[in-house]
Amino acid sequence: MSAGEPREPRAALAWLARAEARFARSRQAHRVRPSSDVSRLRGVLVASGLAVVCVLASAAWRLGAAPGSPGPLSESHQRAALACPDCHQTSSVADAACAGCHGARASTRAGHERLQASGELRCGSCHAAHGPAQLLFHPGGGVELVERGRRVRAEAHGSFRPAQPMTIPVLSAAPCAGCHELDRATDPIARCLPASRASASALPILCFGEHRSVAQVASVTRPGVASASGDAARTAAAEVITQRGWMLSGNPRYSAWLWVSTGLLLGLVALRVRARITTQKPLTPIATEPALPQRAPERRYLPQVDVSTCLGCHACVDACPYDVLEVQRYVAVVVRSDACCGLTACADQCPNGSLVVRQGEPVVHGPRTTAALESVDVEGLFLAGDLSGVPLIRNAIQQGAHAVRQIATRHGKPAASSDPVLDLVIVGAGPAGLSAALEAKARGLSAVVLEQASIAESIRSFPRGKLVLDRGAAEQTSERLWLKECTKEELYRKWLGIVRREGLVINEQTRVTGVERFSLPDGGRRFRVLAEDARAETRVLHGRHVLLAVGRRGTPRKLEVALRPEVQSRVHYSLSDARSFAGQRVVVVGLGDTALETALALSRQPRTQVTILHRGADFTRGNARNVEQVKRMCGAGALSILWQTRIEDVGLEALALTGPSGGTTLGYDALFVMIGGVPPRDLLRACSIRWPEPAR
Numbered sequence: 198m199s200a201g202e203p204r205e206p207r208a209a210l211a212w213l214a215r216a217e218a219r220f221a222r223s224r225q226a227h228r229v230r231p232s233s234d235v236s237r238l239r240g241v242l243v244a245s246g247l248a249v250v251c252v253l254a255s256a257a258w259r260l261g262a263a264p265g266s267p268g269p270l271s272e273s274h275q276r277a278a279l280a281c282p283d284c285h286q287t288s289s290v291a292d293a294a295c296a297g298c299h300g301a302r303a304s305t306r307a308g309h310e311r312l313q314a315s316g317e318l319r320c321g322s323c324h325a326a327h328g329p330a331q332l333l334f335h336p337g338g339g340v341e342l343v344e345r346g347r348r349v350r351a352e353a354h355g356s357f358r359p360a361q362p363m364t365i366p367v368l369s370a371a372p373c374a375g376c377h378e379l380d381r382a383t384d385p386i387a388r389c390l391p392a393s394r395a396s397a398s399a400l401p402i403l404c405f406g407e408h409r410s411v412a413q414v415a416s417v418t419r420p421g422v423a424s425a426s427g428d429a430a431r432t433a434a435a436e437v438i439t440q441r442g443w444m445l446s447g448n449p450r451y452s453a454w455l456w457v458s459t460g461l462l463l464g465l466v467a468l469r470v471r472a473r474i475t476t477q478k479p480l481t482p483i484a485t486e487p488a489l490p491q492r493a494p495e496r497r498y499l500p501q502v503d504v505s506t507c508l509g510c511h512a513c514v515d516a517c518p519y520d521v522l523e524v525q526r527y528v529a530v531v532v533r534s535d536a537c538c539g540l541t542a543c544a545d546q547c548p549n550g551s552l553v554v555r556q557g558e559p560v561v562h563g564p565r566t567t568a569a570l571e572s573v574d575v576e577g578l579f580l581a582g583d584l585s586g587v588p589l590i591r592n593a594i595q596q597g598a599h600a601v602r603q604i605a606t607r608h609g610k611p612a613a614s615s616d617p618v619l620d621l622v623i624v625g626a627g628p629a630g631l632s633a634a635l636e637a638k639a640r641g642l643s644a645v646v647l648e649q650a651s652i653a654e655s656i657r658s659f660p661r662g663k664l665v666l667d668r669g670a671a672e673q674t675s676e677r678l679w680l681k682e683c684t685k686e687e688l689y690r691k692w693l694g695i696v697r698r699e700g701l702v703i704n705e706q707t708r709v710t711g712v713e714r715f716s717l718p719d720g721g722r723r724f725r726v727l728a729e730d731a732r733a734e735t736r737v738l739h740g741r742h743v744l745l746a747v748g749r750r751g752t753p754r755k756l757e758v759a760l761r762p763e764v765q766s767r768v769h770y771s772l773s774d775a776r777s778f779a780g781q782r783v784v785v786v787g788l789g790d791t792a793l794e795t796a797l798a799l800s801r802q803p804r805t806q807v808t809i810l811h812r813g814a815d816f817t818r819g820n821a822r823n824v825e826q827v828k829r830m831c832g833a834g835a836l837s838i839l840w841q842t843r844i845e846d847v848g849l850e851a852l853a854l855t856g857p858s859g860g861t862t863l864g865y866d867a868l869f870v871m872i873g874g875v876p877p878r879d880l881l882r883a884c885s886i887r888w889p890e891p892a893r
Contacts, residue, residue, distance in 0.1 A: 247463040270327060273364045295320040302408045306385075308376070323368050331364045332434050340437055342367070357433035365434040499537050500544065500554050504528045507551040513543035520790070520820040532821065538589070564886045569603040570596060574886050575714060577722055577741070579604065582629030583748045584877065590628045594678050597632035597746055604742050605640045618739045619643050622726045624709050624880075625746035626652045628678065631692060633744050634701045635677040645738060646701065647728050649708035653692050655748060658771035659685040706731035711883035712743055745884070747877050754873045756786070756844060764847050768868045772798060780804040781866035784852060786844065788816065792871035793823040799869075800836040807836035808863065810854070814840050839863075 270279065277298065284294045296302075304310050304318075312318035333341045340354040343364075370379055370390060377386040500513070500522065509527040519536040522529050522543060529552060531537075541554045564580055565573045572578045581596035604621060621637050623630045626648035637644035651657065679691045696703065713725040726738045753770035760768060772795045779802040785792050788811040800807045809827075816824050830836050839856060846853035851862040881887075 251459050251463070273331075292320045295324070305408060323372055324366060330367045330369070332367055332437060334359050334363045334365070334430060334433065336360060336362065340433070354433060354437065357429055359430065363430050365430055367434070367438065498554050499534055500531055500552050502529045502531070503551045506549060508549065510548065512546040512548060513552050516542040516546040518542070520822065523821055564881060569607070570600045571603070572886055575884060577714070577724065577743070578712065578884060578886070579742065579744045580746075580886075581633065581744060582625070582627060582746045584745060591680060593627065593629040593746070594632040594680060597629035597744070598636040598677065600744055601633045601636040601640065601642070604744075605637075605642060618723065618741060619645055620740065621645075621742045621744060622647065622724065622738055622740035623744045623746060624712075624726075625748075626703050626705070627655050627746060627748065628653070628680075629746035630744070631696065631701070632678040633746060634703070635695070635699060638699055638701065639677065644702070645740075646703040647707045647709050647726070647738075648703060648705050649752065651705050652696060652703060653689055656685055656689050656692070658773055661686075661774040661776065704728075704730070707736065709880060710735075711880075714885070743884075745880075747880070752875050752877075753870070754875055756847070756870055756872075758844060758846060760847055763849055767849075767866070768847065768870060770870055772869060775799050775802055778802060778805060778867055782806045782808075782864055783867045783869065784808050784810060784863065784865045785869045785871060786810045787871035787873070788813065789818045789871065789873065790820050790823055791873075792869075793819050793827050795869055795871055796836055797823070797826055797830065800830050808865075809836065809838040810842045810844065811838060811840055812843055 304313055309318055330342065330344045333343050334354065334357055335341075336359055338354055338358050339351060340357075341351040370386070373379065373386055378384045379386065379390070381387070502513075502522075507528040509524050509529065511524055511529075513529050514522045514524055518540070519533070519538065521531060521533050521537045523532045524530075525532075544552050544554050564584070566580055567573060570579050570581055572580060579600040581600045582593035601621070620642040621633075621644040623633050623637075623644055623646045626634075626646050630646055630648070631653070634644055634646050648654070679695060680688070683691075707728050707730045709726060709728045711727040713727070714722060715725065716722055722741075724740050724743045726740060726743060728736045728738065730736060756768075775798040778799055783799050783805060785796045785799070785807065786809075788809065792809065796807050796809050799805055819827075827836070827838075831838060839854070842854050842856040844852055845855050845860070847868065851864045852868070854861050854863055
């Protein structure tokens with residue numbers, strides 16, 4: 198066992214259970230990663246085509262060379278009709294092969310003579326038979342620079358007109374750099390080089406400098422002066438090289454590789470450009486939520502699985518963030534249809550199309566609204582966010598801003614600053630309420646936000662480090678409230694910064710108890726909003742419009758026993774950071790999914806004792822995966838369950854319980870009440886809004 202593993206059998210089982218649960222699938226939405234089944238690298242074809250074109254261009258550049266040769270023969274060698282065996286008696290070319298045509302040409306330099314005697318300096322060290330640079334003089338008075346078998350420069354030259362075409366070799370100074378300093382004016386090679394020294398490796402040098410004396414070289418390299426031997430061709434060559442500054446292109450040995458490398462580089466650039474242009478489009482559902490200002494759909498969209506083709510690969514199960522699907526008997530089945538919100542991540546991840554999302558059973562979306570999100574029961578009262586029947590943070594932000602835009606355009610001018618009647622009263626400081634407040638401020642409407650808890654309480658209740666994955670949240674929304682893919686801490690921090698920067702008026706710990714609508718003598722209407730603050734004092738606000746931006750879950754359901762003030766700090770209704778309860782005695786009330794996930798998160802903390810209280814005798818709710826993990830943790834001793842047990846009293850140090858064996862006490866440090874929430878039906882009823890029954 199490793200140093201971090203426990204040695205006792207019971208502790209070892211608990212450690213293994215926690216380790217296994219650590220790798221179990223969380224309830225957070227998984228990232229959708231594109232694979233080769235979704236988007237293939239079609240740009241490889243473009244890259245391959247460019248590489249082939251460049252290779253063919255390289256081959257065309259070397260046309261004229263014999264098969265297997267390093268390049269085409271020089272002009273003089275082609276006129277002499279030389280073949281490979283004429284020079285290549287062995288793998289290398291001996292100096293004797295050159296002397297058969299050119300004669301023995303000993304060096305006139307003492308240093309070069311020593312190198313020739315030792316075999317370090319040979320004809321081929323400077324003179325290349327394949328693709329050398331040459332000056333070609335024509336009888337008509339023109340001169341051309343020929344490199345690699347191609348004429349790259351041509352000019353008129355009237356001072357030298359040979360009877361037949363004549364070539365003068367022009368060599369690169371690169372082979373001389375091993376012994377000479379090309380950039381040094383006092384080096385003997387300086388008299389053989391042109392005055393221009395732009396590139397030392399491409400500097401030309403005339404071949405007669407090796408086989409002639411210094412006096413002969415000096416007479417030839419002075420332009421306009423005939424040489425002592427009457428070598429007018431070399432005199433003209435010296436004039437072209439020294440006065441016109443013709444340079445060489447470089448070593449032809451690497452030309453083919455340069456073309457191939459250029460082709461591959463262009464291919465990679467094409468792939469990169471294609472990757473930027475052809476970005477993967479965000480996942481769009483088969484049945485999208487209605488774009489504003491349309492009304493919400495009247496039926497639920499549910500996944501449907503073709504069991505005859507389903508592979509049972511768990512791809513859809515892992516993609517669903519709400520545990521709607523399970524794999525049973527090797528096929529995927531829908532086990533929690535009420536938890537499905539219409540996302541199509543499951544269908545997008547199905548490898549063979551066995552799962553699709555189609556229109557299913559009727560669903561109760563909540564209060565009826567118009568396309569402008571105005572209640573059909575109460576004119577001037579608007580609903581946005583989860584209460585309108587369209588979930589997800591992004592939709593709530595859009596609906597809050599949309600409702601305010603409708604108010605600003607359809608219901609008159611903003612009130613004056615001295616008018617005590619508000620243009621808008623917003624109930625709820627969640628994503629919809631904050632978005633509405635920002636839009637109202639931008640449009641000059643006077644608005645106040647009433648929140649029964651604190652700003653963005655639903656976001657704060659997310660588990661620590663939870664990744665906020667909302668469809669389309671990877672891109673910034675067009676509304677004023679910031680939203681991107683991030684952790685819940687970053688999102689909450691951004692929203693608080695926006696509230697402070699914009700100076701929004703938000704009354705926290707203020708619960709709305711009723712909204713009354715009354716008419717004015719001039720035929721207008723007003724709303725009277727009744728609220729209760731943290732000191733149990735009643736507040737009355739008057740507004741021209743009201744926006745309800747509360748959630749469907751409403752307020753957390755409380756215990757039936759009264760809680761004394763001294764124990765209030767130990768009772769919690771949500772879990773945001775399980776690590777802060779490490780090493781404590783924790784009691785969780787309830788056995789739904791939220792309670793099970795809370796107990797599992799707490800049981801994975803070191804030295805934490807977790808006890809679940811349930812009034813029933815067995816598991817009757819909860820996702821099968823959560824139930825299985827809880828049973829496993831119970832078997833490992835990481836947590837325990839007290840069945841058919843109720844809390845009679847909450848003390849400062851212990852809980853008074855009633856169970857099958859009678860009354861007992863249980864010590865605790867923290868109590869989590871996870872028994873659901875109270876829907877805001879009382880608030881809607883107080884606002885004269887009806888909650889319709891589901892269609893049959």
